[in-house]
Amino acid sequence: MIHAYIRSDKNFEAAYEQLKAINLYAQQKGIEIDDEFIDHKSQNKRLQERDEVASYFKNAAGGTLLVYDTWVLSTNMEDAVQMFSCLLKNGYEVHFVKQSVIISCKSDVMLVLGLIDQLRQTLQEGSKKSIGRPKGSRSSSKFDKYHNEILSYIKSNQSVSEIARLIGVSRSSLKDYIESRELKEVASGSLVHNEPENAEETVISKITCPITTN
Numbered sequence: 486m487i488h489a490y491i492r493s494d495k496n497f498e499a500a501y502e503q504l505k506a507i508n509l510y511a512q513q514k515g516i517e518i519d520d521e522f523i524d525h526k527s528q529n530k531r532l533q534e535r536d537e538v539a540s541y542f543k544n545a546a547g548g549t550l551l552v553y554d555t556w557v558l559s560t561n562m563e564d565a566v567q568m569f570s571c572l573l574k575n576g577y578e579v580h581f582v583k584q585s586v587i588i589s590c591k592s593d594v595m596l597v598l599g600l601i602d603q604l605r606q607t608l609q610e611g612s613k614k615s616i617g618r619p620k621g622s623r624s625s626s627k628f629d630k631y632h633n634e635i636l637s638y639i640k641s642n643q644s645v646s647e648i649a650r651l652i653g654v655s656r657s658s659l660k661d662y663i664e665s666r667e668l669k670e671v672a673s674g675s676l677v678h679n680e681p682e683n684a685e686e687t688v689i690s691k692i693t694c695p696i697t698t699n
Contacts, residue, residue, distance in 0.1 A: 486519045486520065486545060486548040486549070487511075487516055487517065487518050487519050487520075487548065487549045487551065488518070488519065488520050488521070488522065488545050488548055488549065488550050488551065489504075489507050489511075489518050489520070489521040489522070489550075489551045489552075489633075490521075490522050490524065490541075490550060490551070490552050490557065490558075491503045491504055491507070491521065491522070491523045491524065491552075491553070491557070492523075492524040492527055492528075492557045492558075493523070493524065493525050493528060494528050494556070494557075494560065495528070496560075497554075497556055498553060498554070499629075500523055500525075500629045500632075501626060501629050501632065501666055502553075503552075503553035503554075503557065504521075504523075504629065504632045504633065505666065505667070505671060506553050506582050506583065506678065507551050507552075507553060507582055508633070508636060508671055509671060509678040510551065510580070510582045510585075510678040511551065512671075512678075513678045513680070516549075516551070518551065518633065520545075521633055522538075522541055523629065523630060524537075524538055529560075531561060531564060532559060532561070532564040532567060532568065542571070542572065542575070542577075543575070546575040546576055546577070547575065547576040547577070548577060548578075549577070549578045549579075549580065550572065550577050550578070550579045550580065551580045551582060552579065552580070552581060552582065553581075553582050553583055554581065554582070554583040554584070555581065555584075555600050555601070555603055555604040555607075556604055556607060556608075558572075560604075560608065562601075562604065562605060562608065565601065565604055566601060569588075569597060569600075569601060573588065573589065573590045573592075573597070574590070576589075576590065577589070581600060582678070584600065584603070584684060584687075584688055585678075585680040585681060585684040586600070586684050586685050586688055588600065593685070593689075595689045595692075596685050596688060596689060598692065599688040599689040599691065599692050600688060602691070602692045602693065603688065603691060606691075606693060626662055628654070628658075628659065628662040631652050631654075632666075632668075634652065635648060635652070635659070635662075635663065635668060636668055636671060636672055638651065639663070639668055639669055639672040640672045645659055645660050645663065
C-alpha cells in the first residue's frame with residue numbers, strides 16, 4: 486500500500502501545497518497513491534498525544550509513505566527521531582518529496598542523519614514564529630480534503646459542474662479552487678516535480694558540525 490501523509494502547520498507549507506507536490510512527484514514516478522491521511526489535529530502536539538497518527542502508521546506498517554518534507558513528521562526533534570526510527574523499524578519505505586530522496590531500513594545511515602539534521606537546521610534558524618509561512622503560500626481550503634478526489638475526476642474528464650454535483654459543493658467556488666490550485670495542469674502533467682541531481686549527496690553534504698573556537 487502507498488500512503489500519503491499531510492500535516493497542517495500554519496508556519497509551513499499548507500496542505501494544498503503538500504498535496505500538489507506529492508501528486509506531481511507520484512505522477513512523475515508512476516506511483517499510484519492508495520490512501521491519504523490529512524492530519525489537521527497534531528499541530529504543536531507531542532507524539533504521545535497523537536494517537537490517531539500512531540495508530541495509522543502502525544496499521545500501515547510495511548507500506549510506502551510519501552511525505553512532503555521532514556517537518557511533516559514532527560517539528561519536535563525528539564519526536565522526529567522517534568518517528569524516523571519507528572517507521573524504518575516497521576518496514577516503511579519513506580519518500581521525502583521536497584528532497585527527492587527515499588529511505589528504508591537499508592538506507593545509508595548518513596542519508597537518514599542528513600534528513601534529521603536538515604530538520605534541526607530549519608528549527609534552529611529561529612522559532613516557528615520567525616520561520617513563518619513561505620512567501621506566496623496559500624492558506625488551507627475547505628476543498629483540500631477533496632483534493633485527490635477532484636484530481637481523479639479531472640483526469641477522467643468530468644466537467645466542473647459534474648464534479649461539484651458529485652461532491653456536493655458550489656460550482657463557482659470549486660472552479661476558483663481548481664484554478665488557484667492549478668489542478669487541471671497537475672492532472673494533465675504539464676506541471677512537473679523538479680528533482681535535483683545527486684539528491685542523496687546533496688542532503689548529506691548539508692550536514693553541519695559545531696564550529697570550535699580553538
